[in-house]
Amino acid sequence: MTHRRRFFHHWSAVALTTALAAVSAWAADDLREELKKVPYKILYETCHNGNGEIYQINADGSNPVNLTKTPNSNEGYPQVSRDGTKIAFIADEGEGEAKSRNVYIMNRDGTGRTLVVKHARYPFWNAAGTGLYYAPDEQEQFSIRDYASKGLCLYDLATRKATPHPNPELLHLYNLCCTPDGKWILGTVHAGMNFKHAILAVEVNGNGVFNLKIPGCRPDVSPDGKHVSWNASDFTIRVGDLDFSGPEPKIINQHDVVASQKPVEVYQSDWSPDGRYIAYTSGTKTEKKLGPAPELIGVEAPGWNIFVADANATNRCVQVTTDGCSNKEPDWAPLPSRK
Secondary structure, eight states: OOHHHHHHHHIIIIIHHHHHHTTSSSOOHHHHHHHTTOOOEEEEEEEETTEEEEEEEETTSOSOEESOOOTTOEEEEEEEOTTSSEEEEEEEESSGGGOEEEEEEEETTSOSOEEEESSEEEEEEOTTSSEEEEEEBSSSSOOOOTTOBBOOEEEETTTOOEEEOSOTTOBSEEEEEEOTTSSEEEEEEEEETTEEEEEEEEESSSSOEEEOOOSSEEEEEOTTSSEEEEEEETTEEEEEEEEOSSSSOEEEEEEEEEEOOTTEEEEEEEEOTTSSEEEEEEEEOOSSOOSSOTTSTTOOOBTOEEEEEETTSSSOEEEOOOSOBOOEEEEEEOOOOOO
16 A cells, blocks of 8 residues: 555545544534435445546435446546436546546436547536537646636537537636536636636636636535535535626625535535525545645545535534545536436
């Protein structure tokens, strides 16, 4: 066992159990009972024996199902369509110089896997559900960096053709989402477009790019379009109201949903379809830099698990996965619509 594996094993076995308990001020047994009645599923990326897969669980963590089952491909970053029938995701495929991060879609049950584009990342659905945005890689050489993107494209499901975003200057965006009215894209930028690091609102049909002037990264818009959650820090998930009434969009009425303590990080928040809950990832923060950050897509994060929090409270949360197999990037799945 390598030094790195020994280190993480120590954390997962000794410190993680007590440290994660500090995320919540009390055991939210009543929340766990609530989640047993919630009809929505949660999808997430996980890693078993070095292989990345996409799993689905009930809201309370029960009934885990492997949707991908691909020993030669590492899937992650699931994004369920607005009608609940499709899943977009990324897959790291190939070896050495031939390795690439590619965007796929598949049916909700894991069938019908279809390649959308190679050398791209961060798929997210447009408001109408007719298309899929993605961020092309800045260069074809594989990179684990979260901001290794250049531009945005919209892939039309009917024609299978992609159209570039009208703003050709978009650069180094990551963890993106679209508002339900189809007017705005929210995401994080790092070292691009004259920004050092910021959460941005980007016009869907124009060139406007606005700094929301809130700390942190990884925003997610609520299903009704009225609120946003994001990482205010490595240890804080915050919620605020979206205000598009003025000349520039802004975030008001902020409150913390999860406030953790070192060494426990909290990341990757996602709203439930009814707007009542937020799923997120949590795991230990190491003091030593032992390779890529564990919160990055496709990076093994031993001891990390999926949690669910009450969106209207602070630290009313419960752990819903327990195996610590790099469980990250949760995405709530709405009930599939009947056509």
